[in-house]
Amino acid sequence: MKRAKGAAAGQVRIIGGSLRGSVLRVADAPGLRPTPGRVRETLFNWLQPFIAGARCLDLFAGTGALGMEALSRGARAVTFVERDAAAARALQANLQRLNQDKGDVRGADAFDYLRGTASPFDIVFLDPPFAQALWDDAARQLEAGGWLARNALIHVESPVEQMPALPANWQLHRERCAGQVRHALYRRAAADPLD
Structure with missing residues (x-):
């Protein structure tokens, strides 16, 4: 499991915003792969003009590091979706301990959640377990x-080495590689009704 620089085993440290330096306690869950600190730093530099007041969805939340960084940097609300019960409990405990009442943890499978009643989000973090190749269906x-x-x-x-097949109206805005991880930010354009 990759961890943020300076964080102990079972912990991830928030790297920016009002919660900078705060530690997230991480559950020991199979396949849990926290987004590395350098990826989070780059991503939130990209998102800086958009994050304040945004409604965010941290799908396949895991440690919740991405959603917590969003809250730390002024997101209006973040919904965390995590099916692993221990990870979901750890997320809820971290939100309570850090007095973050704008976070909502849904202990559910991501696809079950997406079959529910939709409410549009401004920013979505899509980081499923790599071994399961769930990007295409989730997108x-x-x-x-x-x-x-x-x-x-x-x-x-x-x-x-794996390029997800994403909807045609998701336009690449920025991308970078960090070690074996490709991370990319897409901007959604209105879908063509004739497609």
Whole structure:
């Protein structure tokens, strides 16, 4: 499991915003892969003009590091979706300990959640377990299900050697590789009704 520089085992440190330096306690869950600190730093530099007041969805939340960084930097609300019960409990405990009442943890499978009633999000963090290759299906459900605001931004993390098949109206805004991880920020354009 990759950890933020300066964080002990079972911990991830928030790197910016009002919660900078705060430690997130991390559950010991199979396949949990926190987004590395340098990736989070780059991503939130990209998101800096958009994050304040945004409604965010941390799908496949895991440690919740991305959603917590968003709250730290002024997001209006973050919904964390995590199916592993221990990880979801750890997320809830971190929100309570850090007095973050704008975070909402949903202990659910991401696809079950996406079959529910949609409410559009401004920013979505899409970082499923790499071994399960869930990007394509999750992206299709986000797009088709009404989960994305008109000009939503979607952050996608994937292995360098694997390029997810994303909806045609998701336009690449920025991308970078860090070790074996490719992370990219897409901007949603309105879908062509003739497609």
